[in-house]
Amino acid sequence: MQSYQEMSREELLKEKSALEAAYRKHAKSGLKLDMSRGKPSAEQLDLSMGMMDVLNSDTDLSCEDGTDCRNYGVLDGIQEAKVLLGDMIECHPDNIIIYGNTSLNIMYDTVSRSMTHGVMGNTPWCKLDKVKFLCPVPGYDRHFTITEYFGIEMINVPMLSTGPDMDLVEELVSKDEAIKGIWCVPKYSNPQGITYSDETVRRFARLKPAAKDFRIYWDNAYGVHHLYDIDQDNLVEIMAECKRAGNPDMVYKFCSTSKISFPGSGVAAIAASANNLVEIREQMRVATIGHDKVNQLRHVRFFKDIYGMTEHMRKHAEILRPKFEMIIDTFERELKGREAGTWIAPKGGYFIAFEALEGCAKAIVARAKKAGVTMTPAGAPYPYGKDPKDTTIRIAPTYPTLDDLKIATDIFVICVKLVSIEKILEGKSAS
Amino acid sequence: MQSYQEMSREELLKEKSALEAAYRKHAKSGLKLDMSRGKPSAEQLDLSMGMMDVLNSDTDLSCEDGTDCRNYGVLDGIQEAKVLLGDMIECHPDNIIIYGNTSLNIMYDTVSRSMTHGVMGNTPWCKLDKVKFLCPVPGYDRHFTITEYFGIEMINVPMLSTGPDMDLVEELVSKDEAIKGIWCVPKYSNPQGITYSDETVRRFARLKPAAKDFRIYWDNAYGVHHLYDIDQDNLVEIMAECKRAGNPDMVYKFCSTSKISFPGSGVAAIAASANNLVEIREQMRVATIGHDKVNQLRHVRFFKDIYGMTEHMRKHAEILRPKFEMIIDTFERELKGREAGTWIAPKGGYFIAFEALEGCAKAIVARAKKAGVTMTPAGAPYPYGKDPKDTTIRIAPTYPTLDDLKIATDIFVICVKLVSIEKILEGKSAS
Numbered sequence: 001m002q003s004y005q006e007m008s009r010e011e012l013l014k015e016k017s018a019l020e021a022a023y024r025k026h027a028k029s030g031l032k033l034d035m036s037r038g039k040p041s042a043e044q045l046d047l048s049m050g051m052m053d054v055l056n057s058d059t060d061l062s063c064e065d066g067t068d069c070r071n072y073g074v075l076d077g078i079q080e081a082k083v084l085l086g087d088m089i090e091c092h093p094d095n096i097i098i099y100g101n102t103s104l105n106i107m108y109d110t111v112s113r114s115m116t117h118g119v120m121g122n123t124p125w126c127k128l129d130k131v132k133f134l135c136p137v138p139g140y141d142r143h144f145t146i147t148e149y150f151g152i153e154m155i156n157v158p159m160l161s162t163g164p165d166m167d168l169v170e171e172l173v174s175k176d177e178a179i180k181g182i183w184c185v186p187k188y189s190n191p192q193g194i195t196y197s198d199e200t201v202r203r204f205a206r207l208k209p210a211a212k213d214f215r216i217y218w219d220n221a222y223g224v225h226h227l228y229d230i231d232q233d234n235l236v237e238i239m240a241e242c243k244r245a246g247n248p249d250m251v252y253k254f255c256s257t258s259k260i261s262f263p264g265s266g267v268a269a270i271a272a273s274a275n276n277l278v279e280i281r282e283q284m285r286v287a288t289i290g291h292d293k294v295n296q297l298r299h300v301r302f303f304k305d306i307y308g309m310t311e312h313m314r315k316h317a318e319i320l321r322p323k324f325e326m327i328i329d330t331f332e333r334e335l336k337g338r339e340a341g342t343w344i345a346p347k348g349g350y351f352i353a354f355e356a357l358e359g360c361a362k363a364i365v366a367r368a369k370k371a372g373v374t375m376t377p378a379g380a381p382y383p384y385g386k387d388p389k390d391t392t393i394r395i396a397p398t399y400p401t402l403d404d405l406k407i408a409t410d411i412f413v414i415c416v417k418l419v420s421i422e423k424i425l426e427g428k429s430a431s
Numbered sequence: 432m433q434s435y436q437e438m439s440r441e442e443l444l445k446e447k448s449a450l451e452a453a454y455r456k457h458a459k460s461g462l463k464l465d466m467s468r469g470k471p472s473a474e475q476l477d478l479s480m481g482m483m484d485v486l487n488s489d490t491d492l493s494c495e496d497g498t499d500c501r502n503y504g505v506l507d508g509i510q511e512a513k514v515l516l517g518d519m520i521e522c523h524p525d526n527i528i529i530y531g532n533t534s535l536n537i538m539y540d541t542v543s544r545s546m547t548h549g550v551m552g553n554t555p556w557c558k559l560d561k562v563k564f565l566c567p568v569p570g571y572d573r574h575f576t577i578t579e580y581f582g583i584e585m586i587n588v589p590m591l592s593t594g595p596d597m598d599l600v601e602e603l604v605s606k607d608e609a610i611k612g613i614w615c616v617p618k619y620s621n622p623q624g625i626t627y628s629d630e631t632v633r634r635f636a637r638l639k640p641a642a643k644d645f646r647i648y649w650d651n652a653y654g655v656h657h658l659y660d661i662d663q664d665n666l667v668e669i670m671a672e673c674k675r676a677g678n679p680d681m682v683y684k685f686c687s688t689s690k691i692s693f694p695g696s697g698v699a700a701i702a703a704s705a706n707n708l709v710e711i712r713e714q715m716r717v718a719t720i721g722h723d724k725v726n727q728l729r730h731v732r733f734f735k736d737i738y739g740m741t742e743h744m745r746k747h748a749e750i751l752r753p754k755f756e757m758i759i760d761t762f763e764r765e766l767k768g769r770e771a772g773t774w775i776a777p778k779g780g781y782f783i784a785f786e787a788l789e790g791c792a793k794a795i796v797a798r799a800k801k802a803g804v805t806m807t808p809a810g811a812p813y814p815y816g817k818d819p820k821d822t823t824i825r826i827a828p829t830y831p832t833l834d835d836l837k838i839a840t841d842i843f844v845i846c847v848k849l850v851s852i853e854k855i856l857e858g859k860s861a862s
Contacts, residue, residue, distance in 0.1 A: 037503065045501040049488040056487075057480040070476040072468065072694040100531050101723045108718040116546050116557060116581060126547060126557040142720075149717040150547060258720070263503040265725040286580040287539040289573075289689070292532045292723070294696040 001337025004417075004424050012428075016421045019414050023371060026411050031372030033408040038190070038350035039399040040259055040316075047315050048261045054301040061297060069293035075284055081267060081296040087306035089220050089255045090237045091271040097280060100291045103256040103268040107217060108146050110252060110270070113283050114180070115150055119213035120249065120279055125150075125180065134172060134182035136164040138353055138381030138392045140190040143183040143219070147383075154383035155179070159189070161344070163196030166203040177210040181217050187235045188222040191353040191381050191394035193346020195233035205241035207250065216242075216251040222349040223255060224313050227321045233347050239271060248273045257299060259350065260309065260316075267299050323397040327352055327409050334413045340420040353381070354393040360419045361390045367415040373408045432768025435848075435855050443859075447852045450845050454802060457842050462803030464839040469621070469781035470830040471690055471747075478746050479692045485732040492728060500724035506715055512698060512727040518737035520651050520686045521668045522702040528711060531722045534687040534699040538648060539577050541683060541701070544714050545611070546581055550644035551680065551710055556581075556611065565603060565613035567595040569784055569812030569823045571621040574614040574650070578814075585814035586610070590620070592775070594627030597634040608641040612648050618666045619653040622784040622812050622825035624777020626664035636672035638681065647673075647682040653780040654686060655744050658752045664778050670702060679704045688730060690781065691740065691747075698730050754828040758783055758840050765844045771851040784812070785824040791850045792821045798846040804839045 004012065055061065061069045063078045077098025086093040099106050118124040125131045132153040135144060139159075147154055155172065157164045163186065173179055184204075186196040196204075204216060218238050226232045242250050249272075256268035270280065303309045328345045331354075335341055342355045356364055361378035368375055376394040379385040395412070397405055435443065486492065492500045494509045508529025517524040530537045549555040556562045563584040566575055570590075578585055586603065588595045594617065604610055615635075617627040627635075635647060649669050657663045673682050680703075687699035701711065734740045759776045762785075766772055773786045787795055792809035799806055807825040810816040826843070828836055 039503050042499065042502075045499070048501075052486045052490060052492075053488045055483045057484045059483060061483075068473065068476070070479075070693045070696065071473075072470050102720050105719045112543055112547060112718075116543060124557070126555070142717075145717050149714075262501045262725060264721050265501065265723045283580075286573075286576050287543075288536045289533050290695050292696045292726070294693060295723070295726070 003337065003339035004420055005339060009425065009428055012421050012425055016418065016425075019418045019421070023367075023411075023414050023418060026407075026414070027371040029372075031407065031411075033373045033400055033404050035396050035400065035405070035408055035412075036374045036376045037399070038259070038396045040263065041319065041399050041401065043319050044316055044398070045262060047312065048302070051261055051298055051302040055294070055298050061294060063297065067293075069297045072289055074293055075288075075290050076281060077269070077291065078293055078296050078300070080300045084300055084303060084305065084309070085255060085267065085269045086271075088309060089223055089253060089269075089271060091239055091253065095239065095271045095273070095277070097270050097277060097284070098291060098296060099268045099270065101256075101264055101266055101268060101295075102258065103219065103221065103254040104142055106254055106268055106270050107143070107219065109283075110217070111146055111150055111152075114213070117283070119180075119215065120275060122213035128178070130178045132176065132179045134164075134169060134179060135383050136182070136184065137383070138191055138387075138394070139183055140185055140219070141376075141380040141385075143217070144383045147183070156383060156388075157182075159192060159194060161194060163194060163200035166200055170203065170207060173207050173209045173214060175210060179209070180211055180213055181215050183217050183219070185219050185221055186238070187220060187233060188225060188346055188349025190221065190349065191351040191392070192344055193349045193351060193353070194344065195235055198236050201236035201238055201241055202245075205238060205245040205247060205250075207247070209250075214250065218251050218253045220253055220255045221259075224309065225259060225316070225350065226313065226348040227317050227324055228347055229314065229317070231347060239273070243273075249275050252276065260313065261299060261302070265295070267296055320398060322402055323405055324352065326402065326406060327395065327397055330409045330413060335416060338417065338420070340416055350396060350398055352395040352397065354395055354416070355391050356393060356416060357391070357420050357423055359390045360423055361387060361393050363419045364412075364415045365393060367419060368412055371411050371415070373411045375412070434768065434770035435851055436770060440856065440859055443852050443856055447849065447856075450849045450852070454798075454842075454845050454849060457838075457845070458802040460803075462838065462842070464804045464831055464835050466827050466831065466836075466839055466843075467805045467807045468830070469690070469827045471694065472750065472830050472832065474750050475747055475829070476693060478743065479733070482692055482729055482733040486725070486729050492725060494728065498724070500728045503720055505724055506719075506721050507712060508700070508722065509724055509727050509731070511731045513700075515731055515734060515736065515740070516686060516688075516698065516700045517702075519740060520654055520684060520700075520702060522670055522684065526670065526702045526704065526708070528701050528708060528715070529722060529727060530699045530701065532687075532695055532697055532699060532726075533689065534650065534652065534685040535573055537685055537699055537701050538574070538650065540714075541648070542577055542581055542583075545644070548714070550611075550646065551706060553644035559609070561609045563607065563610045565595075565600060565610060566814050567613070567615065568814070569622055569818075569825070570614055571616055571650070572807075572811040572816075574648070575814045578614070587814060587819070588613075590623060590625060592625060594625060594631035597631055601634065601638060604638050604640045604645060606641060610640070611642055611644055612646050614648050614650070616650050616652055617669070618651060618664060619656060619777055619780025621652065621780065622782040622823070623775055624780045624782060624784070625775065626666055629667050632667035632669055632672055633676075636669060636676040636678060636681075638678070640681075645681065649682050649684045651684055651686045652690075655740065656690060656747070656781065657744065657779040658748050658755055659778055660745065660748075662778060670704070680706050683707065691744065692730060692733070696726065698727055751829060753833055754836050755783065757833065757837060758826065758828055761840050761844060766847060769848065769851070771847055781827060781829055783826040783828065785826055785847070786822050787824060787847060788822070788851050788854055790821045791854055792818060792824050794850045795843075795846045796824060798850060799843055802842050802846070804842045806843070
């Protein structure tokens with residue numbers, strides 16, 4: 001297949017005209033497809049409906065230690081939930097605090113507490129002139145929204161195929177005391193599906209930050225969200241690695257069951273060193289009477305243990321795998337030879353990132369929208385919504401049915417081709 | 432019955448000796464009774480076990496508007512939950528945002544947001560030299576813990592039988608711009624069981640605070656927690672009253688179902704003016720992906736409507752009423768004629784406040800503890816845990832069984848008598 005760059009003006013115009021016809025046909029059919037957010041499909045949600053049956057009016061709602069989950073008490077989570085989530089993120093239960101229904105809220109709370117009370121005895125960030133965070137890009141828009149809300153300056157760090165550019169991270173962190181944190185989605189990253197390499201994690205653990213209160217915000221959102229049973233990415237466990245490197249307090253690890261059971265009705269947790277947890281519990285004692293223990297118990301009784309959860313995730317994978325593979329196959333078939341963009345085939349997670357030709361992402365998303373396909377807004381995976389080269393498009397394949405997704409992917413590919421050809425034609429007439 | 436004050440030294444010593452014998456008998460029996468926290472009893476929790484049955488794997492978990500409660504979406508609560516909690520606190524559903532499981536966390540969040548982002552365009556409190564809150568005393572210890580955590584100076588305002596001393600509130604609020612809020616439990620107050628009078632609420636609504644960002648923190652924790660069906664206290668609805676007084680934005684109203692369904696697994700909400708809600712939603716959009724909609728739905732399907740909730744609260748009252756009445760009867764019988772303290776017989780809520788003779792509260796609580804009866808620590812109902820006259824003891828009658836509570840009350844009364852006699856004897860020997 002010939003690349004668009006190599007095609008003549010006439011060849012491009014001819015291709016363009018055929019694509020426009022195909023586009024018009026789709027646009028007329030009144031489609032409404034959504035590839036914008038990482039939401040599980042109804043079919044996936046059905047996998048967890050058994051959770052509604054594990055507790056009923058005859059059930060003893062007591063923990064193994066006798067605690068009545070219906071009443072007040074237990075600030076930081078029931079022990080069996082700590083064990084389950086600990087196994088999920090490879091941490092000791094003693095290092096875990098169970099929160100409410102969303103890990104995003106734990107991250108918000110963590111930044112908010114650092115603003116008003118500081119981190120382990122250091123100056124509260126609201127008393128400092130400047131606070132900065134490093135943001136590997138492309139990344140997760142909701143992370144960036146938190147730091148933006150608190151007026152924290154965000155610095156882009158490019159993602160490589162091995163994770164964030166560690167040369168840059170090491171340099172920035174070691175010389176600027178205003179840099180207090182970095183947002184990471186280390187496994188099956190949002191949106192590229194990249195897993196940080198062993199070397200990357202080891203270099204993270206060995207950082208020598210100028211700021212004593214620098215913390216790695218390690219959002220392990222897709223830790224068990226594999227697409228394959230054997231062909232899985234492996235991530236070096238960061239807390240143990242930080243301990244080995246003499247930096248035991250440098251990381252907060254976040255997780256939840258949002259995309260395992262029900263989004264919004266799951267269980268979230270933070271893992272951190274004993275020192276960090278002391279500080280977190282001090283805040284919790286003030287901020288809450290404790291989180292929903294009945295829901296914690298419901299999760300434990302449903303999954304039973306990490307083996308149960310693994311089997312459950314296998315069922316999710318069976319639904320998701322064909323969707324991811326269909327998109328990657330379509331890209332390989334339709335776009336690879338054309339050199340109209342690049343992508344990575346992820347082995348897990350919830351997204352595929354499409355890297356369009358420079359200056360094309362916004363136009364592709366806008367054109368897809370007009371044909372009834374909603375994508376995540378271009379720019380969203382960057383701080384302040386500004387993609388400096390206008391190239392990244394986040395694709396969320398999970399929510400639509402496979403049939404709908406096929407149509408949406410076809411339309412997306414047509415839009416990519418059209419916008420790429422127009423860009424190349426512009427270049428050709430300019431030169 | 433003769434008052435202790437009027438008794439001679441000899442009479443007092445004789446009474447003391449009899450009481451000491453009774454105390455020793457109890458102390459030897461190895462009791463362990465808890466009247467320290469406002470926890471529902473197991474019998475009360477059983478009332479809500481049907482909630483575990485309303486959703487099962489065959490249930491359609493969709494809202495009336497078609498929203499799938501299992502998935503992401505809906506930031507501020509499902510409509511039917513807003514209607515139910517709106518009816519519960521006499522507010523329009525449009526003025527309500529549903530949160531997670533605890534209203535305490537909403538209050539914490541509200542103070543925290545005011546610290547970092549200010550209130551409706553005013554300077555963030557963390558940028559001010561001084562922030563102060565008014566604290567009607569005795570009050571709820573967890574309120575005071577929040578303001579203490581954020582370094583907010585707390586000023587005591589005495590509770591009268593009609594609510595906080597409004598002369599003092601009006602004076603302080605109108606002249607000091609650093610006063611940004613007041614903590615209120617306006618109905619069946621914690622710990623006295625006082626309901627603010629109509630005049631008190633009207634004067635609240637008509638306050639002319641020096642601080643534009645002054646807010647009334649109206650914790651309507653016991654709004655539907657009546658002990659009687661007809662003989663109920665009535666509270667003027669503050670939001671409507673503030674609107675009528677030209678101060679629509681001056682109040683945040685908090686509530687939850689914690690002591691209606693299950694503590695820790697209930698649904699909490701804030702009600703406020705449209706202007707306030709705009710600001711709250713801005714924060715929520717950053718801080719969370721939304722709260723647990725499945726649990727909201729579970730509550731709505733269980734209670735159905737406010738009539739269902741009223742009938743449910745009637746069952747709670749049937750369990751609680753004998754406990755409250757037994758304590759009040761015992762006090763009337765044993766303590767009234769002795770003039771060894773005062774109390775109010777509440778018509779609802781979760782507590783009875785016992786006002787001991789000056790300088791006696793700590794000693795009474797300590798002595799009860801030694802005999803196996805745990806009370807809320809003396810001082811807890813005051814900011815910084817400091818009861819200036821050492822008089823207030825909070826009694827939480829709900830958790831123990833009626834039989835246990837009878838024993839605990841007997842022991843408590845013995846301790847009150849003993850400590851009072853000792854105090855009076857001290858006085859007599861000093862004079």
